[in-house]
Amino acid sequence: MGGQILWDDVSEGMEIGPVVRHPSTQQLVKYAGASGDYYQIHYDKDFAQGTGLEDVIIHGALKNAFLGSLVTDWMGPRGNLRRLSCQYRGMDIPGRPITARGVVTGKYEDDGEFLVDCEIWLENEEGQRTTPGRATVSLPSS
Amino acid sequence: MSSTPAFLTEEMRQQAIGRESLPNTVEVEKGAIIKFAQAIGDDNPVYNDEAAARASRYGGLVAPPTFLRSVAAGRPEYPFEVPFHRLLDGGSDWEYFEPVRPGDRITSVSRIEDINERNGRIGLMLISTIVITYTNQFGQVVATQTNTSIRY
Numbered sequence: 001m002g003g004q005i006l007w008d009d010v011s012e013g014m015e016i017g018p019v020v021r022h023p024s025t026q027q028l029v030k031y032a033g034a035s036g037d038y039y040q041i042h043y044d045k046d047f048a049q050g051t052g053l054e055d056v057i058i059h060g061a062l063k064n065a066f067l068g069s070l071v072t073d074w075m076g077p078r079g080n081l082r083r084l085s086c087q088y089r090g091m092d093i094p095g096r097p098i099t100a101r102g103v104v105t106g107k108y109e110d111d112g113e114f115l116v117d118c119e120i121w122l123e124n125e126e127g128q129r130t131t132p133g134r135a136t137v138s139l140p141s142s
Numbered sequence: 143m144s145s146t147p148a149f150l151t152e153e154m155r156q157q158a159i160g161r162e163s164l165p166n167t168v169e170v171e172k173g174a175i176i177k178f179a180q181a182i183g184d185d186n187p188v189y190n191d192e193a194a195a196r197a198s199r200y201g202g203l204v205a206p207p208t209f210l211r212s213v214a215a216g217r218p219e220y221p222f223e224v225p226f227h228r229l230l231d232g233g234s235d236w237e238y239f240e241p242v243r244p245g246d247r248i249t250s251v252s253r254i255e256d257i258n259e260r261n262g263r264i265g266l267m268l269i270s271t272i273v274i275t276y277t278n279q280f281g282q283v284v285a286t287q288t289n290t291s292i293r294y
Binding site for chain 1: 174177178180181182183184186188198199206207208211212214228229230231232233234235236237238290
């Protein structure tokens with residue numbers, strides 16, 4: 001958690017992150033328990049391979065949460081998350097680092113709110129964007 | 143869309159679109175919020191530390207943005223037998239309106255917004271757009287979540 005970023009100081013092209021994550025199989029089990037998503041492809045390797053996967057895979061929703069944290073850490077304590085989206089384009093496997101990144105794509109005022117649009121994504125070690133998304137936050141202007 | 147559907151006829155689509163799950167109400171527990179924040183590896187004090195959260199502009203703990211995943215929205219039933227048993231989550235689009243706090247009673251309803259079939263790399267798939275609306279005990283919509291769900 002850094003200080004408070006201000007809308008006035010944000011410009012298009014500004015980078016968000018990177019934040020490197022090291023999800024483990026233990027984290028997937030914790031996430032299964034906390035979220036109630038007990039689909040076995042996330043913790044039972046035999047089951048996962050039986051469905052044609054190479055290994056257990058990270059919950060899409062956990063990757064969604066990583067992107068949420070990227071944005072909420074960046075916007076600071078006075079920022080408000082308005083919108084958060086992502087698509088699961090590629091599978092990610094625990095034990096391999098994944099990096100959360102983003103870039104500011106626009107800023108504007110709407111109905112008295114100071115808004116910022118961002119493109120956000122998770123990328124794997126090969127630099128492939130497995131989980132692209134978008135976010136909109138409102139920030140204090142000054 | 144191809145002109146001759148392999149499975150999903152236009153009539154079936156129209157029967158499915160608009161179908162809703164039964165509403166499901168869950169009381170948000172403080173411990174569940176903290177456990178969720180720990181599971182996603184987010185140490186933001188507004189999710190984890192009651193004293194620090196009290197000093198924040200929220201005046202108390204709030205839930206992380208994707209916490210609503212854990213309140214177990216029901217699934218709408220399709221008005222036909224779905225011959226695909228594997229499920230893939232294609233993605234989510236969240237809109238947020240109000241914070242979620244410990245003690246809130248959140249009612250979720252999911253609705254089939256759209257459904258289509260597609261022939262892809264993994265064979266014939268049913269792709270549904272499901273919109274989940276989360277409402278608190280004051281009747282305020284706290285968030286909506288638009289999911290893409292793939293059955294194959």
